Amino acid sequence: xxxxxxxxxxxxxxxxxxxxxxxxxxxxxxxxxxxxxxxxxxxxxxxxxxxxxxxxxxxxxxxxxxxxxxxxxxxxxxxxxxxxxxxxxxxxxxxxxxxxxxxxxxxxxxxxxx
Amino acid sequence: xxxxxxxxxxxxxxxxxxxxxxxxxxxxxxxxxxxxxxxxxxxxxxxxxxxxxxxxxxxxxxxxxxxxxxxxxxxxxxxxxxxxxxxxxxxxxxxxxxxxxxxxxxxxxxxxxxx
Numbered sequence: 001x002x003x004x005x006x007x008x009x010x011x012x013x014x015x016x017x018x019x020x021x022x023x024x025x026x027x028x029x030x031x032x033x034x035x036x037x038x039x040x041x042x043x044x045x046x047x048x049x050x051x052x053x054x055x056x057x058x059x060x061x062x063x064x065x066x067x068x069x070x071x072x073x074x075x076x077x078x079x080x081x082x083x084x085x086x087x088x089x090x091x092x093x094x095x096x097x098x099x100x101x102x103x104x105x106x107x108x109x110x111x112x113x114x
Numbered sequence: 115x116x117x118x119x120x121x122x123x124x125x126x127x128x129x130x131x132x133x134x135x136x137x138x139x140x141x142x143x144x145x146x147x148x149x150x151x152x153x154x155x156x157x158x159x160x161x162x163x164x165x166x167x168x169x170x171x172x173x174x175x176x177x178x179x180x181x182x183x184x185x186x187x188x189x190x191x192x193x194x195x196x197x198x199x200x201x202x203x204x205x206x207x208x209x210x211x212x213x214x215x216x217x218x219x220x221x222x223x224x225x226x227x228x229x
Contacts, residue, residue, distance in 0.1 A: 004157075033216065041152075041202060043219040055214060090157055100146050100165055100208060100215060105157035 003027050006091050006106035013081055014114055021076045021109045023091030030096040031055075032074035033103065034066060037088040046089075049074050050096065078111075086113045116141040116209045118188075120220035128228050133195040135223045137188045137205030146208035147188045148217060149179055153201045161203075164188060175199070195227045 004025045013019050025032060033056075034046040048056035049068040063079045074091060088110050092103035118139045127133050139145050146165050150158040162173025169181040179190045190203060202222045209218040 031215070041222045043158075043204065043222075045216055045218075048214065048216055050214075056216060092158075094215060096215060100163070102148050102150075102160045102163055102206075103158070103217060105150075105159070107157045108155075 004091055004093050004104050004106040006089075006109050008109060009107065010110050010112075012112045012114065015081055015083060017081050018077070018079045019081060019111070020078070021089055021091075021111070023074045023076070023106055025072055025091075025093040025104070027093055027095070027104060028072075029093035029104070030071060031094045032068065032071075033092045033094070034074065034076050035090045035092065037090060037108070039087070043090070047074075047076075081111075081113045083113050086111055115211065115218070116145075116207045117218055118147070118205045118207045118220040120203075120205055120223050122223055124224040124226060126226045126228060127195045129197055130194050133190075133192040133199065133225065133227070135190040135203045135205075135225060137190065137220060138186050139188060139205075139207050140186065141207060143210075145181075145186075145188075147179075147181065148206040148208075149173065149177070149188075149190050150204045150206060150219075151175075151201050152204065152222070158204060161190070195225075197227045197229050200225055200227045 031050045033048045047066040052068045088108045091106040095101045148163045149161040152158045164181045205220040206217040
């Protein structure tokens with residue numbers, strides 16, 4: 001049973017389109033994140049939600065809009081896709097509270113904008 | 115801001131030889147450090163973490179890391195590398211801005227284990 005699952009795994013789309021990526025975690029974690037991994041494999045945080053509340057929004061263009069319907073789900077909607085949006089997007093979850101826990105990552109969504 | 119640096123782009127090692135992947139950190143306060151591994155077309159997997167306590171931390175797949183406060187380093191080590199250890203390795207540090215437990219990642223090191 002996958003702990004953090006992302007769909008789709010691959011997404012190829014044309015410039016200007018709008019697309020969504022979905023993420024679900026069944027770990028009962030409080031916090032979920034979106035990271036972008038560029039072509040040089042550098043990981044950059046985009047958003048974080050804690051119990052459905054947005055707590056991090058890192059200088060991401062407002063074409064990117066996260067939505068968290070409940071604490072087990074964090075979706076990413078992207079409007080007016082651009083070539084530079086091509087990357088691998090990773091969802092991760094983390095349990096807060098006593099002790100510092102690391103992340104559990106999804107397997108990633110490879111977005112290619114043509 | 116808290117940060118980690120991974121000075122090497124790629125580490126090549128012969129199978130059976132010791133493997134070391136370097137990481138240095140820059141933090142204010144106590145460092146909380148992590149290592150993750152990424153296999154091709156996969157998400158990152160947790161290897162180990164240092165929060166407090168023993169400077170030598172043991173993790174998954176036979177990996178360990180040594181926390182060195184005087185050198186501000188947290189190098190990942192494995193005594194005998196396997197071909198299956200070939201992957202991308204990320205060091206990370208807790209970035210406590212805004213009271214959050216988010217992690218800031220280094221740029222990653224590609225490890226190539228040569229048969």
